[in-house]
Amino acid sequence: MNTPAPGTGALAEKILRGVGGPENVESLTHCATRLRFQLHDGDKVDKAALDALGDVMGTVAQSGDRFQIVIGGAVSRVYSEIMNLPSMSGGGTAKPKSDADVKAEMRAKSRGRYAVVDNFFEYLSDSFRPLMGVLLGSSLIIAIASVLDALGFVDFRAADKSATWVFVDAMWRSVLYFLPIFVAYNAAKKLKIDPWVGAAVMAAVMTPNFTGMLNKDSGIPGITCTTNGTLGTQECVAHVFGLPMQLNDYGGQVFVPLLMVALLALVYKGLQRIFPEAVHMVFVPFFSMLIMIPITAFLIGPMGIWAGNGLGEGLSWLNGNAPIVFAIMIPLIYPFLVPLGLHWPLNALMLVNINTLGYDFIQGPMGAWNFACFGATAGVLLLSVRHREKEMRQTATGALAAGLFGGISEPSLYGIHLRFKRIYPRMLVGCLVGGVLVGVLGGVDTKAFAFTSLLTIPVFSPTGTYVIAITAAFFTSMALVYFSDFRTPEDRAAANAERDAAEAAERGEDAPADERELVSVGATAGSAGSATGSVSTVKATASGAGAGVELAAPVAGRVVGLDEVGDPVFASRALGEGVGIEPADGHVVAPVAGELVTVVDTGHAFGIRTADDIEVLVHVGIDTVQMAGNGFDVRVKTGQKVSVGDLLVEVDLDAVRAAEHPTVTLMTVTNTADLASVEPHIGQDVALGAPVVTVRR
Structure with missing residues (x-):
């Protein structure tokens, strides 16, 4: 200690x-x-x-x-x-980042030279993000209804549904139909004006009074309707104040409220400058509504409908003429759009497609991205279980549940994926595989706006194609993340060391901070050895398994057991089984051939991984990290290949003693728990390079 x-x-x-x-x-x-x-x-x-x-x-x-x-x-x-x-040694610990912090960082990185572009996408994102909960709730109601329809309990496409099932329809349609009012409220709030004014303006063109004019048989004078021979749709025009006003059903539209509120904000703030503050509450909302409701009905509403339909038709053309390209493009761009909040325009187009075409062709390929994302999270979860990372296991479990059952990718993205740069390339492979399958197998459509989760699978058609694509995307990402790890080898070493130190602390032991960066991939010996104090004893039943690999003495001197070195962490075998050597000199060499996966800056510790994955730690002295490298002349660097006997460091043992640190040099096998046995040979004086530990696989 x-x-x-x-x-x-x-x-x-x-x-x-x-x-x-x-x-x-x-x-x-x-x-x-x-x-x-x-x-x-x-x-x-x-x-x-x-x-x-x-x-x-x-x-x-x-x-x-x-x-x-x-x-x-x-x-x-x-x-x-x-x-x-x-x-x-790190100069302090950074404050833990919340999902919002990670998201803000991503947005900051995305900011370019033109603030207008950045502000536009933030406006879109913040207008939709607060609605995720009700959109998710609506999509799950749709999913349940679709399952009941698939099982034959009710025909939701029938014209004579009972009042019960008509009411169920209303439960999920409420969110999608009144979505323009919700979006208008959020958009107005984003632009720092009274959100209720934005909602009221949008609601004016969705009242029964307004929608009633869409029926040519309503008996209201001044309305003329024509039928589009190509699309088979009816278009009506009302003459209001002597001016022609195109009539539209704005239920489910999102471009209209976004355009309307952008103009409303200019009008509202202009009125605030005109009227004294004492009468703002009365006259600013009054004149805002008086101006914006006619402008919305006559101009912005039709423009929003045209814009939405145009974008939808463009993507529909691409989907119809190059379906494989479209199916691959969607899942590959979503991983970059979602973290920046730039995916909402595509989500808006999905709603436009459903309202105009009766179905949407974007959500199917998008499902490949979502399930690739969830698969990557599953890979992280499996690794966190394997490496006993409690915090990451909890994070991944929650994120995976939110994804698979809710179709929500943000917990995975902000909680895990954006924190570890190795995940994205592997996840993109899953996106590609899923997108290719959707395209090759003919595409996937849906007649409802649904979050892509396990529960909403029945709303996609053909269901078999969709299941094949999302399954392939999920397991591809999961396998790639699991087998290549989401941490770099150095980060894995540090994470495992911190874990072992925490576990040692829970057992009432004190793990020196300098040990926390030394345990490399697979270091699980702490829990195996702590119960008995000697992993080699636990492994004795397998000591005859396989030929032995001899580890050489890194220094000349007297070999002692780890129980005698005077450090509770090494004595507990939290860093694996091995030996201590009271050094005769400061000439420290490699005890085994392999790659140097760890060379600490202070020169007192080295981690070596052999070709057959035996992981060896050489640690010079106790608490010598406090010497900050003084007296240590390091001759190697991380990533270097070494042979047995290659010089690692020259140590001034007198300087170590003067600093009042024990000079004992320790050598342990950090992945002892993965091996058949690790057998130290103690109680002898050895020359440099003499065998002191036998490892059996």
């Missing part, structure tokens, strides 16, 4: 403990007399304990979880002592 050094080292540890520990420090700076902490949680500070320290002249708590400690002229020295503590 680490022991505070006397003097400023002890003061540094006490200060760090007083502010809530290194995990509570986001950053630390200093001025001429004061330490300036930015903390994650200011409530964790033990102010009384800090004020009681002899070298502390005073403390000052500030807003925003900032905290100052007055040291005086020695502040620079104390600051250095704190930053040189092993637990502060």
Whole structure:
């Protein structure tokens, strides 16, 4: 266990403990007399304990979880002592990022030279995002109804449905029909005007009074209707105030409210400048409605319908003339659109297609993207179970459930995928596979707007094609992520080390911070060895399995067991079975041939992986990370191939002793739990390169 050094080292540890520990420090700076902490949680500070320290002249708590400690002229020295503590090697810990933080970062990265473009897409995104819950609820009602229809309980396409099933229709149609009002409310709120005015303007062209004029037999004078011979649709025009007004059913339309609110915001804010603030509540909404309702009915409404229909027809042309290209394009672009909120225009087109064509052809290929996304999350979940990553397992479980049963990709994207750059390329392969299958097998359509989840599979037709495509997309992404990992080898080593240290702490042991970056992929020995104190004993029944691989002594000296090295973490076998060697000199060499997967900056520890996946840790001294590399002349680098006997580092053992650190050099097999046995040979004096550990697979 680490022991505070006397003097400023002890003061540094006490200060760090007083502010809530290194995990509570986001950053630390200093001025001429004061330490300036930015903390994650200011409530964790033990102010009384800090004020009681002899070298502390005073403390000052500030807003925003900032905290100052007055040291005086020695502040620079104390600051250095704190930053040189092993637990502060990273300079503090970044505040955990929420999904919103990750999303904001992605948007910030996407910002280009033209703010207008960025603001436009943010406007679209924020107009739709709050509606995800009700859209999901509606899609699940559609899914249940579709399952009942498929099983023959009711024919939802029948003209003579009972009142019960007509009411069920109303339950899901309510969201889609009144979607323009919801979008208008959110859009107005985004543009910082009264959202109820936006909703009221849109609702005016959706009232029974307005929609009643769409029926040529309504008996209302001044209405003329014609039938489009090509499309078989009826188009009606009303003469209002002597002017022709095209009549449309705006239920489910989204382009109209988006265009309307953009103009409404200019009118509303202009009126606010004209009228005194005391009468804003009355006259600004009044004149806004008086101006915008006619403009919407006469101009913006028809324009929105034309724009939506035009975009839909363009994509329909591509789908009809190059269906394979279309089916591949949609799932490949969605992974880049969704994180930036740029997918909403396509979602809007889906609604337009359903309203104009009676079906949509975008959601089928989009399902390939969604299930590729969920498959990548499943791969992360399997790896988190394998590597005992509790936090990631919980995150992946929740994200996968939201995806498979709700069709929501955001928890997977913001909670996992955007945090690990290795996931996206593998997920895109799944998108490609699913898109190719949709295109080759003839495409997939749906007559309802539905989130692509397991529960909504029946709404897609042909169902068999859709199932084949999403299944292939899911398992392709899952396999690629699982077998190649979502972490780099270095990150995996660090994550496994942190896990082992946390597990050791839960067992009442203290894992030195410098060990947390050393355990490489597959290091699971901690749990296997902790029960008995010797993994080799646990593995004894398999000791005869396979030929032995001899690990050479990295230094010359006296070989001792891990129980004798004076470090509880090594003694617990949390870092695997192995030996300690009291060194005769500071000449440290590679005990085995392989690749250097870890070479720490301070030069006191090295991780080597052999060609047959034996993972060996060589650690020089106890707590020598605190020496910050002084006395260590490193001769190798990460990624380098080494042979047995190659020089790793020259160590000044006198400098280690002067720093009051034990010089014992440790060698452990970090993936002991994956092997048949690891047999240390202790109680002997050995020359450099002599066999000291036998490993059997």
